[in-house]
Amino acid sequence: MSDTAGLRALDPVRSVKVKLGLLVAASVVLASVIATIGAAGGVPVVLSIPVTVAVALGVTQLLAVGMTSPLREMTAAARRMATGDHAVRVTATSRDEVGELARAFNSMAEELAGVDRQRRELVANVSHELRTPLAALCAVLENLADGVADPDPATLRAALDQGERMSGLVGDLLDLSRVDVGKAPLARRPVAVRPLLDAAVAEARVGGRDVRHAVHVDPDDLTVEGDPARLRQLVANLLDNAARHSPPGGCVTVGAHTDGDRWHLEVLDEGPGVAPEHRDRAFERFGTLREAGGSGHAGTGLGLAIARWVTDLHDGSIGFTDPAPGTHGARVVADLPVVPTRTRQEDTAVPETPVVTAQPDPAPPDTDHPPVPSLTDALFGAAWPDRAVPGNVRVLAGALGVGVLAGVLLPFRDPGLATFLVLLAAAGVLLAASRHRRDPFTLTCAGLSLALSSVVVLRDAEWIVGLCLLAAAGTGAVGLVRGRRVPSFLVAVAAWPLAALRGLPWLGRTARALTGLGNGAALLRTAVWSILGVTVFALLFASADALFAEWVDAVVPDLGSEDVAVRAFVAVAVGGVVLCGAYLALNPPPAGQIARPARPVAHRFEWLAPVLVVDAVFVLFLVAQVTAFFGGHEHLERTTGLTYAEYVHQGFGQLTLATLLTLLVVWAASRKAPRTMRADRVWLRVALGVLCAATLVVVASALYRMSLYEQAYGLTRARLLVAVLESWLGLLVLAVIAAALALRARWLPRFGLVSGVVLLLGLAIANPDAWVARQNLDRWAVTGTIDWEYLRDLSDDAVPALDGLPRPLAECALRIDEREVDDALAWNLGRTRADAYVAAQGGGEWRTRTDCPGPTASG
Incomplete structure (x- = not known):
């Protein structure tokens, strides 16, 4: 079953243009409704926009997949037909231009399947028909060669009969080739029917049939x-067929009579005759009367097909009719x-090509639909193949559970224990x-x-x-x-974010696995109609009865409230992120194939x-560094016009960039x-x-410059972070040296x-904000x-x-912000310490002071 079975809500629409318009309208309306709910509920823009876009894209995918599935099915079916599988068919349920194309494709597939069956039957039947006379002819010639039989007239006649039989089959095949080509010249002229029939009967009598x-x-x-030759061929084939199915001593009657502007030829x-249900099949290629229900020995199976031609x-x-009373x-x-x-110069015939053969296929045809490539296959293709990962209901349930947990715990709380619990649950789902x-x-x-x-x-610290x-x-x-590589x-x-698109086919398979045997669309329709019915009648009864309205208010949350809107958006956003990560875990891209092999x-x-x-260049830079170091501040100011502080500040960023570029080189x-x-x-x-x-020296120079700049202007978060980055780059340079010595860097x-x-984790454990504050306070003391x-x-x-500072100075250095929700789930070590510090300073309201002592440093 195709991945898009059942998702064809727009099939009744008869125009692709109208479908596209409805698709755009549905997406815009849904996005507008969600955005309005988010704005009314006070949902932040950074949260409402991604959720709105994701939901709108999901609805677009749901509706568009049914529109394009016939095209994708035809693509897959065409590939299978190119390999010889002509039993494939596509789903043609829509009424638009794509549906018409799908039905035409199925009709073409049926025609090709019939032609393929005829080709296989041709090979099988011709082989069968040639084998018997060849075997008999070989036996006669072998007896003559071995001296077992004498070359008397009877023996030679038997060999000649087998040769003539093969010659007749070859002639029939030549006529059949003209049928396949669809062209045959006719030399039309007046033909006397009586002499034509007498000559055909005389030739039939020579055949020796009783x-x-x-x-x-x-x-x-x-x-x-x-055409006298073609008409004689017609009569001869009919007489030969009748003679083969007549009993010994029987009579074959051939007659002709006129009926207005037409004439009838009867044999x-x-x-035993031909049953009515077998009469059409008798005129098909190799549709012999034995197969059609008759008796007697079979011929080539081409005589009646040529007669129809x-x-x-x-x-x-031409056709079989009931015999006269x-x-x-x-x-x-x-x-x-x-x-x-019709008038013809060179008559061109387009014969009626049979599409159903008498001989069935050796195996029943495969009527299953071909696997349909998803809409995202064209976008990702071999770079990230789908691999047909089976649907996983437990993973979906886990991701949705994490989303619900996030919607319950995260809103209106500062990041803390609740956030860690959500992250822990998400990590468990992804690892599983x-x-x-x-x-x-x-x-x-x-x-x-x-x-x-x-x-x-x-x-x-949020940063x-x-x-x-x-x-x-x-x-x-x-x-x-x-x-393994960068x-x-x-x-x-x-x-991870691209999995939102790449994972859509897997999500569809999971939805079908969740609902049983592919009844996702039926379940969705049922849910929609049920919700619509409950909403309409509940609103009507609530407006008609005050008590019922109170019950409704007690059970149904206010969808327009800030609490419900924010929690819903958070649940969708977090659940979607976890679901994308889950698909990445189930079907990771072949990242190892991205890096090309080295080409020396x-x-x-x-x-x-x-x-x-x-x-x-690096050596020259190092010489300049040595000159600046030993020349002192006066030499630097005289040659460059910069103070030492300005000099070290100007070059730090460039040195960090030079370190990165060195690793690239x-x-x-x-x-x-x-x-x-x-x-x-x-x-x-x-x-x-x-x-x-040389790069290690550059790293040391950059760190030294940062130290001097910090002494002049103080330490900030950005300066501390960049210094840690430069230290990490220096560590990488040392690792590169080790890899270069061994010439192995995997x-x-x-x-x-x-x-x-590990370095970032160490920085977080070291408490960078406290480090920055301590360095600045120490510098202030000096x-x-x-x-x-x-x-x-x-x-x-x-x-x-801030330990040891009096409260007035502490209020200069620390601002205590208002807490969102102060409970166990919002617990955080930094905020807990701050609350304990305020309590130790005498409690009360912590106010921000502006009359703080000392000048302000800048830089």
Whole structure:
């Protein structure tokens, strides 16, 4: 059954244009309703827009899949037909242009199936017909060659009979080829019917069959217009068929008479006759009278088919009819015009090609529909194949359960324990769905993701919590895909949101598995009509009866309230994100195929020269650093016009970027450098070693500049984060040096990922806001300058740095924001410490002071 069975709500519409209009209108109306509910309920824009777009796209997919499924079915069916499977059919339920095309495709498939059956039957029957005379002829010739039989007239006559039998079959096949081509020349001229029939009867008598012949022509001088050779072929084939089915000594009657502007040719035998249900089949190729219900020995099965072809050429018809009263046997009547109405120079015949054969297929045809490619296959294709992952109701239920849990716990609470519980439940669903849940790297990524998620319980600073949650999602995606290289890491991160599209076919299979044997559409219709009925009648009765209205208000929540709207949006958003991650776990993209294999260059100088040039630039930079360091502040100001603080601030960002680019240069050189010769490997180690060593000096210079800048202007979150980033890059450079010495770097991408996550986790555990606050307070104690406004923007995590400060100064350095919901599920270590600190300072209202001592530092 196709993936889109039952999703054809727009099938009754007779125009594709109208369907597209309805599709757009439904999507716009639904998006407008959801957006209105979100705005009325106070849902944030960052939450309402993604949910609205996702729901609108889901409805569009639901309606559009039924519109395009016949086209996709035809594509799949055409591919199967190209391989020889002509039994495939497509679903043609819609009434629009696509439905008409689908029905025409099915008709074409039926015609091709009939032609294919005829071809196979032709091979089988011709082989069967040729085998008997060939075997007999070989036996006669073998007896003659071995001297078993003498070459007397009887023996030679037997051999000649077998040869003539094969010659007759070949002649029939030649005539059949003309039928298939559809063209045959006719030499029309007046033909006397009596001599034509007498000559055909005389030829039939030579065949040696034990039958008598009777000829009747009325009028006796009947003359018609036609091709004498083709008409003689028609009579000969009918007489041969009648003789073969007549009993020994029987009589075959052939007659002709006129009926207005037409004449009838009749042949009657005294055999068992042909049952009415078999009469049409007798004129098909190889549809012999034995197969049609007659008796006697079978011929080639082509005689009657050729007879029909001749009558078609002459604008006539042929068929079996009931014998006249008082007679029995098979009666064939050919109805022909005395003077054909069509005029021909070279007559072109388009014979009536039979589409149903007498011989059935060896196996019953497969009537199942072909597997239908989804709408997303054209978008993703081989880059992310669907693999027909079976539907998984438990995974769907788990994702929906996480969404409901998020809708209940998250709204109106600050991030804390409730957020961690939701993240823990989501991680459990993703790990349970993962194809690689027993892989050590996947388990490691899962552990790191949970550790990063726990920061939401430890820290109140939104910036570090946000970074950790993003890193947790990225690390989890890499673990689900089991990436090994940097491109696969990027693919894994991008695949999570793209799973919203790629996973739609799987979601359809899951919905059918949930509802039983593909009754998803019926269940959906039932639910819609039930909800509509309850809503209409409940509103009517509530407006008519006050008591009933009170009951309704007590049971049905206010859908327009802020509480219900926000919780619904959160549930949909979180459940959708988890569901996308679950599909990524079930069907990860082949990320390992993204990175192309290395293609070393042919000559060493092609990679070595650029690397040596970069090495020279680094060496010059290091010389400049040494000159600035030993020259002192006066030399720097005299040569550049910059103070030392301005000098170090100007270059920090560029040095960080230079470190990143160095890693890119090392990666490119390692892919392009050949390693077959020992000299190649030595040059690779030396060139990259010099570059990495110089980069370490650059990293040290950047960190030193940041230290000087911090001493001059103080520490901020951004400066601390960039310093940690530069330290991580230095660690990667050390790892690159180790990989270059061994010329093996398969472990390097995963090491970079894990080390970066561990470093970020360490930063979160170290409490960066408290670190920033402590450094600035220590600097204030020495220099007397501090930015109180910046300190007040720090989170409650900065409380540990305030120990020992009197309350007036603490109120300068700390702002206590109003809590959303202060319960156990909103517990967070940073906020708990802040509350305890306020209580230790005497409690009461914590106010923000503006009359704080000391000048403010800037920079």
